[in-house]
Amino acid sequence: MHRTARECTCYNPPNQAMSSTIYLDYAATTPVDSRVMDAMGPYFSRAFGNPSSVHRYGQQAESALEEARETVARVLRCSANEIVFTSCGTESDNLALRGAAFAARMRSGANQIATSRTEHHAVSKTAEQLEAEHGFTVRWLDSDEDGSPTMQSVSDALNANSALVSVMYANNEIGTINPIGNIAVQCRARGVMLHTDAVQAGAYLDLDVNSLGVDLMSLGGHKFYGPKGIGVLYVREGTTLQPAQTGGSQEAGLRAGTQNVPLIVGFARALQLAQEERAERVAHALALRDHIIGEVLERVPDSRLTGSPTSRLPNHASFVFKDVDGNLLLMLLDAAGFACSSGSACKTGNPEPSDVLTAVGLPREWGLGSLRVTVGKETTAGDVEAFLAALPPLVEKARGLKGE
Ligand SMILES: *Cc1c(COP(=O)(O)O)cnc(C)c1O
Numbered sequence: 001m002h003r004t005a006r007e008c009t010c011y012n013p014p015n016q017a018m019s020s021t022i023y024l025d026y027a028a029t030t031p032v033d034s035r036v037m038d039a040m041g042p043y044f045s046r047a048f049g050n051p052s053s054v055h056r057y058g059q060q061a062e063s064a065l066e067e068a069r070e071t072v073a074r075v076l077r078c079s080a081n082e083i084v085f086t087s088c089g090t091e092s093d094n095l096a097l098r099g100a101a102f103a104a105r106m107r108s109g110a111n112q113i114a115t116s117r118t119e120h121h122a123v124s125k126t127a128e129q130l131e132a133e134h135g136f137t138v139r140w141l142d143s144d145e146d147g148s149p150t151m152q153s154v155s156d157a158l159n160a161n162s163a164l165v166s167v168m169y170a171n172n173e174i175g176t177i178n179p180i181g182n183i184a185v186q187c188r189a190r191g192v193m194l195h196t197d198a199v200q201a202g203a204y205l206d207l208d209v210n211s212l213g214v215d216l217m218s219l220g221g222h223k224f225y226g227p228k229g230i231g232v233l234y235v236r237e238g239t240t241l242q243p244a245q246t247g248g249s250q251e252a253g254l255r256a257g258t259q260n261v262p263l264i265v266g267f268a269r270a271l272q273l274a275q276e277e278r279a280e281r282v283a284h285a286l287a288l289r290d291h292i293i294g295e296v297l298e299r300v301p302d303s304r305l306t307g308s309p310t311s312r313l314p315n316h317a318s319f320v321f322k323d324v325d326g327n328l329l330l331m332l333l334d335a336a337g338f339a340c341s342s343g344s345a346c347k348t349g350n351p352e353p354s355d356v357l358t359a360v361g362l363p364r365e366w367g368l369g370s371l372r373v374t375v376g377k378e379t380t381a382g383d384v385e386a387f388l389a390a391l392p393p394l395v396e397k398a399r400g401l402k403g404e
Pocket of ligand 1: 027028088089090091093120122168170171172197198199200220221222223229230231
């Protein structure tokens, strides 16, 4: 059941000194890189023009906007006119699903969307709404135990009625990297559009849209040291979408509204840095991640890794602990100075395991005790050692407190 933030009884940390807390939640968001701040600065102040204006203020803003678009296009190895700036990863997912579904139905009457229960809610809830309120049908793909859709269920889902397939590049909750290239081959063979939510992938994985073979791809700036509130949807040339937001002709008519020039400049700079520094960032994260995974499974009894052990994001470790209340464990960790996540939304009352953990077939006594630990470029070996020392007694404490 979906609840609003107001009803949520998640622990609110007191205003303690944030500096004493070790941040291990980089999959939720990242701090803005100072080089990104520097790049954005002028566009909040002296270079404040509207890119649609004719005068030189407008021209200055427009050239910053188009330069940012070129930068993003170079990373994705596409052309600049295939880049649409949106307000966030969620909006990109919404535009992709709604835009492609409505356009496909207008074109050919196709009204089936294939996606998975392991998707981010920005995709799965959008698919549910298209089914409940707009007459589309959703084919829910089967997941294997890593949370990837099975190739069989993808091929079974492709037919003359298919409007769109949407499969995420990397899973935010359990870290699994999906074989997008293989899925794309199947979709292409049947002439069906493929969207991928690459919001988690943006920080670490190759974003070449041609080797991935996708038609639509979502990105969000704040997952790779860019600002919040800015996203991109890659739209392959020749792919028609119904615009979700109508008005002016910005973003090739697909996303009306004056562009957020400073955030767009920040997005491009952050993506460029992610690309340039990818090898170092991956190597740094991978060493920490593998140490965390090895030690947690060793030191904590009744613990399991979730997601793929091999095909996973380099900064992402995720676990379930049997007979543990995951939210309670997060509170205990926060009180001890560690900011982690359960990887799923906070629930009240009678909690249920997340859609993702249910889809991978975990029993309830395991699925309720999830923990996601995600590292970033600021994370040190010392941070990880402190976390690994603190975790086992806190898991035992959470087990002891269960049911009281
Ligand atoms: C964070 C995230 C989103 C949402 O992106 P926002 O920019 O926060 O709206 C969507 N999909 C995945 C996989 C994510 O990790």
